[in-house]
Amino acid sequence: MLTVCLCLTFILTMNPGVAVAEKPIKIGLIDCYTGGAAAFTKPALVAWQMVTDEFNAKGGLNGRKIELITRDSKFKADEALAHARELVLKERVDFLAGTVSSSAALAVSEFARKKKKIFMVHISRSHRITGELGHKYIFRGCPSAAIEGMAGGYYAASKPFIKWYIIGDDYEYGHSIADNFWKGLTKHKPEVVMVGEAWPKVKETDYTPYLTALMAKKPDAVYAAFGASGLISFMKQAKLFGLFDKIPVFAFALADSLFPKVLKENMPVGAYAAGNYLWYYPESPANKAFLKRYLEYTTKLGKPDHYPSGIGAFGGFCSAMFLTKAITKAGSVKTAKVIKALEGLTINTAVGPIRMRGCDHQAITPAFWGKIANVPGYPFPVMKDIVMTPAKKVIPTCKEIAAARKAAKKK
Amino acid sequence: MDFDASMLFIQFISGLSRAMILFLIASGLTLVFGVMGVVNFAHGSFYMIGAYMAFTLTQGLTGSVGFWAALLIAPTIVCIIGGLVEVILLRRIYDKEHLLQILLTYALIFIFNDAIKMIWGVDLRIVDLPESLAGFLTLFGHRFPVYYFFIIGVGLAVALLLWLLLKKTRFGKLLRASAEHRQMVDLLGYNVGGLFTLVFIMATWLGGLSGAVIAPTVRLSLGMGIEIIIEAFIVVIVGGLGNIWGALLGALIAGQIYAFGILYVPNYAMAFLFILAAVIIIFRPYGLLGKQAQARG
Numbered sequence: 001m002l003t004v005c006l007c008l009t010f011i012l013t014m015n016p017g018v019a020v021a022e023k024p025i026k027i028g029l030i031d032c033y034t035g036g037a038a039a040f041t042k043p044a045l046v047a048w049q050m051v052t053d054e055f056n057a058k059g060g061l062n063g064r065k066i067e068l069i070t071r072d073s074k075f076k077a078d079e080a081l082a083h084a085r086e087l088v089l090k091e092r093v094d095f096l097a098g099t100v101s102s103s104a105a106l107a108v109s110e111f112a113r114k115k116k117k118i119f120m121v122h123i124s125r126s127h128r129i130t131g132e133l134g135h136k137y138i139f140r141g142c143p144s145a146a147i148e149g150m151a152g153g154y155y156a157a158s159k160p161f162i163k164w165y166i167i168g169d170d171y172e173y174g175h176s177i178a179d180n181f182w183k184g185l186t187k188h189k190p191e192v193v194m195v196g197e198a199w200p201k202v203k204e205t206d207y208t209p210y211l212t213a214l215m216a217k218k219p220d221a222v223y224a225a226f227g228a229s230g231l232i233s234f235m236k237q238a239k240l241f242g243l244f245d246k247i248p249v250f251a252f253a254l255a256d257s258l259f260p261k262v263l264k265e266n267m268p269v270g271a272y273a274a275g276n277y278l279w280y281y282p283e284s285p286a287n288k289a290f291l292k293r294y295l296e297y298t299t300k301l302g303k304p305d306h307y308p309s310g311i312g313a314f315g316g317f318c319s320a321m322f323l324t325k326a327i328t329k330a331g332s333v334k335t336a337k338v339i340k341a342l343e344g345l346t347i348n349t350a351v352g353p354i355r356m357r358g359c360d361h362q363a364i365t366p367a368f369w370g371k372i373a374n375v376p377g378y379p380f381p382v383m384k385d386i387v388m389t390p391a392k393k394v395i396p397t398c399k400e401i402a403a404a405r406k407a408a409k410k411k
Numbered sequence: 412m413d414f415d416a417s418m419l420f421i422q423f424i425s426g427l428s429r430a431m432i433l434f435l436i437a438s439g440l441t442l443v444f445g446v447m448g449v450v451n452f453a454h455g456s457f458y459m460i461g462a463y464m465a466f467t468l469t470q471g472l473t474g475s476v477g478f479w480a481a482l483l484i485a486p487t488i489v490c491i492i493g494g495l496v497e498v499i500l501l502r503r504i505y506d507k508e509h510l511l512q513i514l515l516t517y518a519l520i521f522i523f524n525d526a527i528k529m530i531w532g533v534d535l536r537i538v539d540l541p542e543s544l545a546g547f548l549t550l551f552g553h554r555f556p557v558y559y560f561f562i563i564g565v566g567l568a569v570a571l572l573l574w575l576l577l578k579k580t581r582f583g584k585l586l587r588a589s590a591e592h593r594q595m596v597d598l599l600g601y602n603v604g605g606l607f608t609l610v611f612i613m614a615t616w617l618g619g620l621s622g623a624v625i626a627p628t629v630r631l632s633l634g635m636g637i638e639i640i641i642e643a644f645i646v647v648i649v650g651g652l653g654n655i656w657g658a659l660l661g662a663l664i665a666g667q668i669y670a671f672g673i674l675y676v677p678n679y680a681m682a683f684l685f686i687l688a689a690v691i692i693i694f695r696p697y698g699l700l701g702k703q704a705q706a707r708g
Contacts, residue, residue: 033533034528034533034633035533035632035633035634036533036535036630036632036633038533038534039533039534039535042533196677197677198673198677198678199677199678201681203634203635203638205432205625205628205629205635205638205639206428206429206432206628206629208425208428208429208556208559209422209425209426209429209669209670209673209674209680210673210677211425212421212422212424212425212553212555212670213422213425213673213674213677215553215554216415216418216421216422216553216674228535229535229630229632232535232537232630233628233629233630236537236628236629236630237556237628237629240540240545240547240556240558240559240628241547241554241555241556242546242547242554246554258535262534262535262536262537262630263537264537265539266537266539
């Protein structure tokens with residue numbers, strides 16, 4: 001008996017074919033699962049699980065299945081970096097993915113570059129991630145603030161407002177989306193002027209002094225550049241001031257299903273808003289199929305979600321699709337091969353095909369702008385008069401990206 | 412910038428409302444330090460629990476009833492938790508070094524955070540305003556929400572009640588006496604231990620009240636206690652650790668610095684507060700209204 005056992009052990013350890021076939025493909029997902037950001041990171045994780053479960057059910061990569069390993073970065077760049085290190089050096093993950101925080105994404109990105117590991121960004125938006133600080137190993141499956149901010153400027157330029165006030169969270173994302181918005185707006189409407197700007201600290205509790213100062217400047221319109229948790233507090237307090245019936249407010253992410261879910265009747269009806277994905281638009285078979293697929297999966301998890309978040313669920317879905325499709329296409333998990341497969345890869349989504357641009361590794365995504373209104377038949381305020389801004393019109397060109405990267409290297 | 416008196420006025424009101432938010436939180440903090448000599452880092456957690464309690468109560472009881480019930484019940488539940496914390500934990504470390512107190516109260520932050528995560532989860536939540544306090548007033552052409560006037564009122568009421576309690580009652584005299592000389596009060600036959608429990612219950616009640624009052628203006632999330640506690644600490648330091656009037660003065664100064672900082676140099680509004688704190692620590696380490704040589708164990 002003992003000899004048989006020994007022989008078996010010998011055979012198993014000596015036969016690399018058997019061992020490799022059983023070894024899972026490991027994806028290390030670093031994100032903030034504890035604070036307010038969990039409103040995005042949890043649905044994003046569900047989307048990753050959905051996509052990788054489907055990948056595994058189809059037999060994986062020649063029998064190799066994907067295993068997701070999650071780590072909580074608590075919205076801190078240094079913690080995210082420590083997890084990235086542990087995931088690569090100890091867990092020996094094949095790919096890194098994450099994060100909701102832009103500064104955490106930049107920290108992990110630098111590490112991924114040094115370790116030559118692919119890092120798939122799925123929520124954070126700072127244009128610098130795939131812009132001037134981009135490199136060979138970083139990809140982003142969700143929109144960038146360059147796309148979304150410029151799209152906002154492009155949309156706002158079609159409205160008659162001249163005097164603008166900008167207020168936003170004083171961190172990477174707030175500045176990035178506001179800068180790009182202003183760039184887009186001035187490009188398409190050079191006569192606009194900025195009458196004031198304010199940058200409250202992240203997680204500010206009380207925006208009253210900002211709101212009184214803002215309203216006293218009597219701008220024609222306000223651009224609000226907040227992350228999720230700041231946007232909720234700001235909208236709530238702005239509503240107390242009756243800001244929305246006095247001054248038009250533009251806010252990017254506000255159309256994401258997260259906000260009406262949390263704000264309910266405090267949702268600022270009349271504000272201009274946008275999202276990268278809307279569960280009610282376009283009313284295409286592809287969108288309906290995605291809704292059904294996501295609802296079925298979340299029902300299986302015991303938490304049915306009828307209104308997937310664009311920033312969370314859709315961003316996670318696209319990123320996971322890009323990575324799994326590239327692995328299948330490359331027929332390998334080797335970094336060089338998967339990079340090659342990812343560049344120029346197109347996935348079919350609920351909003352149409354989305355392509356991963358080869359030159360900067362940025363997914364080319366559309367944005368949807370409109371005005372928040374109470375529309376009969378919907379459970380909460382949604383957008384009306386929706387305009388889709390195709391990314392082609394607003395995204396920085398490959399040439400601009402190359403120049404920005406070159407300039408950043410010189411610094 | 413053209414001079415506009417009405418704008419200065421509205422910014423002053425804005426600063427006043429912020430001052431009262433800070434004072435509500437700082438009052439409990441400074442009370443515990445003044446009488447017990449304990450720096451309670453976990454005070455923000457009691458504020459957070461108060462806010463989450465207000466959320467649950469306004470969800471359970473719809474309409475304005477829920478809000479008023481929350482204002483009454485949330486601080487009560489919070490101060491019961493506070494009493495338990497004092498009896499079970501804090502009591503054991505009064506005569507130990509300060510480092511232990513900091514470790515203990517800091518550890519409580521994590522414990523309460525995880526408890527809230529277990530009970531309420533990590534989703535962002537908001538508390539609705541009562542109808543009667545929604546809307547805004549128009550003052551000299553500027554809008555200001557009714558609810559912030561309510562916050563200002565609650566802040567002033569708390570200040571007045573604390574003053575009456577400390578200066579006009581026997582209980583207040585005992586508190587001041589034990590703050591000055593604990594052993595002497597003990598020797599005179601008073602139960603100082605029981606007194607401390609009561610003070611901690613009062614302070615956590617104030618923490619819970621501030622949570623319930625501020626909740627309808629913010630979004631609730633884990634860590635909201637820590638977000639605001641640093642500013643409250645600065646207010647307490649500026650005013651003089653342990654001094655209720657100091658906390659009020661510190662809050663009023665901080666609120667106005669903030670409001671006018673935002674009006675004129677919005678990018679550095681926060682910095683002014685920290686600069687003020689630094690100046691105070693260097694030139695008047697015992698705070699504006701603190702006593703120079705307070706003997707503490």
